[in-house]
Amino acid sequence: MRALQLQRYDGPTALQAVELDDLEPDGETVLIDVQAIGINYPDLLITTGKYQLKPELPFVPGSEVSGTIAWAPGGSGWSEGDRVAAFVWNGGYAERVRAPLNAVLRLPDAMDFRTGAATIINYHTVHFALSRRGRLTAGETVLVLGAAGGIGSAAVQVGKGLGARVVAGVASEEQAAAAREAGADDVVVLTDGFSAQVRELTGGGVDVVLDPLGDWLFGEALRAIVPEGRILVVGFAAGAIPQLGVNRLLLKNVDAVGVAWGAFLSLDPELMARAGRDIATMHERGAIRPLISASFDFDHIPEALETLAAGRIHGKAVVELSPRP
Numbered sequence: 001m002r003a004l005q006l007q008r009y010d011g012p013t014a015l016q017a018v019e020l021d022d023l024e025p026d027g028e029t030v031l032i033d034v035q036a037i038g039i040n041y042p043d044l045l046i047t048t049g050k051y052q053l054k055p056e057l058p059f060v061p062g063s064e065v066s067g068t069i070a071w072a073p074g075g076s077g078w079s080e081g082d083r084v085a086a087f088v089w090n091g092g093y094a095e096r097v098r099a100p101l102n103a104v105l106r107l108p109d110a111m112d113f114r115t116g117a118a119t120i121i122n123y124h125t126v127h128f129a130l131s132r133r134g135r136l137t138a139g140e141t142v143l144v145l146g147a148a149g150g151i152g153s154a155a156v157q158v159g160k161g162l163g164a165r166v167v168a169g170v171a172s173e174e175q176a177a178a179a180r181e182a183g184a185d186d187v188v189v190l191t192d193g194f195s196a197q198v199r200e201l202t203g204g205g206v207d208v209v210l211d212p213l214g215d216w217l218f219g220e221a222l223r224a225i226v227p228e229g230r231i232l233v234v235g236f237a238a239g240a241i242p243q244l245g246v247n248r249l250l251l252k253n254v255d256a257v258g259v260a261w262g263a264f265l266s267l268d269p270e271l272m273a274r275a276g277r278d279i280a281t282m283h284e285r286g287a288i289r290p291l292i293s294a295s296f297d298f299d300h301i302p303e304a305l306e307t308l309a310a311g312r313i314h315g316k317a318v319v320e321l322s323p324r325p
Helices: 041-048 113-118 121-133 150-161 173-182 194-202 216-222 247-252 271-284 298-309
Strands: 002-006 015-019 029-038 064-071 083-087 096-100 104-106 141-145 165-170 186-189 206-211 225-233 255-258 292-297 316-320
Touching: 002 298, 015 298, 029 083, 029 113, 041 298, 064 096, 064 113, 083 096, 083 113, 104 271, 113 292, 113 316, 121 150, 121 206, 121 225, 121 271, 141 150, 141 216, 150 165, 150 173, 150 206, 150 271, 165 173, 165 194, 173 186, 186 194, 194 216, 206 216, 216 225, 225 247, 292 298, 298 316
Parallel strands: 141 165, 141 206, 165 186, 206 225, 225 255, 292 316
Antiparallel strands: 002 015, 029 064, 029 096, 029 316, 064 083, 083 104
């Protein structure tokens, strides 16, 4: 089978096309013939050796796929040909992948493979962040930083799907259109002092901040939170890991909450299944529509990752594969 294998921790250019033996059934997982692959920021980091997981080289990266079941163990509830999407820690940049049973979801009839591949990591991460870690309830207000990106645009839509008012924070007026397309109620450009504009827009501040950026934006976003609000730490795409003066949490009775969705799957094996039902319902009623702004073929996955690294992808990029003969 075709696969892209990382030979060195030198970034996307170190991915090399290889032919590997087909995967064999093992009785503990399903095998999926891949139709589409999601392009993710963690996949970019893993090619440089900067992700928290650093597999032994060479290996096949890729963590978000959709396709059809090629083989499933008896009694698993899956049959050959079932349409699914799945999360895998690695191995996704290949024509066939092996996925744990608790990380496989049935695709709704109305969801195509491109959409399925775009709704695993970003949408499940922000659903976990907002509904479980952030305890967001209908009628509250959430500020989403980086709202034109993959995580951010997903958070805008899931926030709306949960009944919240969503303020989108973007880097420029150019990105504001993508945030509005995602469904944001208000858009703020993240310049120095943006918290004052957020407080003015909302009449006092927001209940929840979802922050995948970090750096100086974290500290400024704290100033936009009302007492007993929550700031959700999702990542550090802007560069530096922010330093937090915990006195600021004390003075405003604010919670700073970590969000690590992938790491939690082993602690709650039903996490994906429960969230998957919510996300499917949101998709059915039109609340969720991934902003797929770029498509690539399999051989151009390195280019897709380089484009993501350059900040030239608004929303989500996907890779589409030709069906196996």
